[in-house]
Amino acid sequence: MFESGDVVLAQIQFTDTFEVKKRPAVVLFEEFDNVVVAGITSNMSMKGIQLTRKDGAVRDSIIKTNYIFTISEMAIKEKLFQLNKQKREELYNELVKKLSDLRNRHNA
Numbered sequence: 001m002f003e004s005g006d007v008v009l010a011q012i013q014f015t016d017t018f019e020v021k022k023r024p025a026v027v028l029f030e031e032f033d034n035v036v037v038a039g040i041t042s043n044m045s046m047k048g049i050q051l052t053r054k055d056g057a058v059r060d061s062i063i064k065t066n067y068i069f070t071i072s073e074m075a076i077k078e079k080l081f082q083l084n085k086q087k088r089e090e091l092y093n094e095l096v097k098k099l100s101d102l103r104n105r106h107n108a
Helices: 085-107
Strands: 008-015 020-031 033-041 047-049 063-073 074-083
Touching: 008 033, 008 063, 020 063, 047 085, 063 085
Parallel strands: none
Antiparallel strands: 008 020, 008 074, 020 033, 033 063, 047 063
């Protein structure tokens, strides 16, 4: 069982190919053995939440708040670390902002 804010190493299928690779992701929530995660990249030019070595990352990275998907709990190979409370709040606030922006666009 995984908790919100857990950074995990998981088998991820890329959207543009059928290729599957082990990649880091942060758990947003889990229900019925399905885990909703946000992908993490070391490409620092991407938009998202910055994750540093000080936060626990192996290398400076970005939590991609635009790359959210569901994986099976069985796809998770290991837990790497847990985001601290401040970083979790930053992530949640950014996700809420994105959803609010969508709602506002559709209600305009």
